Amino acid sequence: MKTLLLGDVCPSVVTADSFRKKDIDTLFSDVVPMMKESEFCFVNLECALTEADTKIKKFGPHLKAPSETAEILKELGVSVCGLSNNHIFDYGIDGAKDTIAVLNSVGLDYTGFGDDYGKSRKNYFYEKNGEKICVIAVCEHEFSGALENRMGSRTFEYDTFGDIIKAKKVADRVIVCYHGGKEFSRYPSPRLRKVCRAMADCGADVVLCQHSHCIGAYEKFGDTHILYGQGNFHFLYTIDMECWHTSLAVKYDTKSGEIEFVPLKETDNGIEIAKGDDGKEIMSAFEARNINLHNGVWLDEWHNFCIENKELYIDGIAKAGLDESTETDTKLFAQLLNCEAHNDVWCELYKTWNVTNCLDGE
Known part of the structure; x- marks a missing residue:
């Protein structure tokens, strides 16, 4: 199965009008064919799809977007939206319910969210042409985690390791989308690297760390592909940080187990595949960080980031x-x-x- 795994999607003040107008070509340019050609496509929906004004108490921005977003994602061929992140609950229960209703109305699946803690932990399975894959979307503990008596996102817990083991018994491939890691850090913390490797040992075939808003580093641990930072997929924002404006689309072939990274960059009103010198620059820096994961430099880089x-x-x-x-x-x-x-x-x-x-x- 040809899968396409994408990072954070969040219409912003820059792109909201284009989303309302469903101007797909402006928003996604030459990324459109890549999405439509995939047999399975995952994105992380980094906002609520709601008109509600019921902001929760939290630190950081409250993110929401027009309902047309769901229609666009469906038309682009997205199979399932991950809702396990730190923004899906920005507008509380009302915002979350609106989001789920909108996704249901266009026939778009979601995962990583439930009516309570137990229900949030339901694994997502997708079958096509005799292949069965499982997506497990989890997030760290911030403002959205489900409780025993309240809806919310599927948080990363010790239970997650068991969830992966169980999924591997019935699925050909298991993909873990981990919404966590320190924002803007190009490298994982020592703890996060251990966690991702432990998930690999439990049977995960791919582990994608999202949330950091920047492209990080990659390693193959045994037979498992681990990406420590995918970058934003579609989240245009006026911020003077180079790392915010680029990302990687991940093509994963479930038959062969091979993975391919496609560099993306922002345009004035959307995103496009980074070609020529832009693409080479993104990939060469990425490959240099991958080397640093194996020569010990990553620990120094992580320490320096913390000091900063x-x-x-x-x-x-x-x-x-x-x-x-x-x-x-x-x-x-x-x-x-x-x-x-x-x-x-x-x-x-x-x-x-x-x-x-x-x-x-x-």
Whole structure:
């Protein structure tokens, strides 16, 4: 089966009108044939499809998009939308219900979301021409995770390893879409690399880390393809960061087990396949990072990234510890502890005596 695995989709202020007008050619250019030719296509829907104004309490932007988005994705040949991310619940239960209703109305499947914690953990299976694949979409703990008594996204838990093992017993291929990792980091944290390799050991054939908004690095671990950062698929935003504006489309052949990366870049109003020097530049930098995963440089790069972002974390803990700290201050600190990606930064910035092998003496 020729599958196409894509990153974050979120209509923005730049593209919302084009989505409402269903101007597919402007929005997706020469990416259209690639999507329509695939036999299975996955995208991560990084927003709610709703008109609701019921914003939840959270840190960061609240993302929503017009309902026409679902019609466009369906027309492009998308098979299933991943809803396991940190923005699908930005407008609460109303926004989530609206999103599901819109997807259902156009006959577009979704995964990684459920009416409660148990139901959110339902694996997604897709069969074609005698082949059966399973997609497991999970996210880290931020603002959308399902609870025992509330709908939400499928969070990454220890249970996930068992979910992969069970899926592998009945599916030819298992694809894990992990919405996590530190935003804008080109490399995984040591914890994230261990987690992805553990999922590979459990039977995952492909592990895609999304959420970071940048292309990261790739390794083949045994027979498993692991991509630590896919970049945005379609999320045009005015931000002065080169990494935001490029991504990789992942072509995965379930028969042969082969994988291919197609570089994409933003245009003024959409995206296109990066060709010529642009494509070569994206891929050469990507390949250099892949080498760094195997020569130890990635650990230095991860450490440097954490140091560069240290002030955010220092400020967060300082404000939370003050007598006059507000609820917002303490909740921000709690968020920096609770979310795996943020916790990874803490652990890198403030290593224990055991980690640094400095236990001798008092």
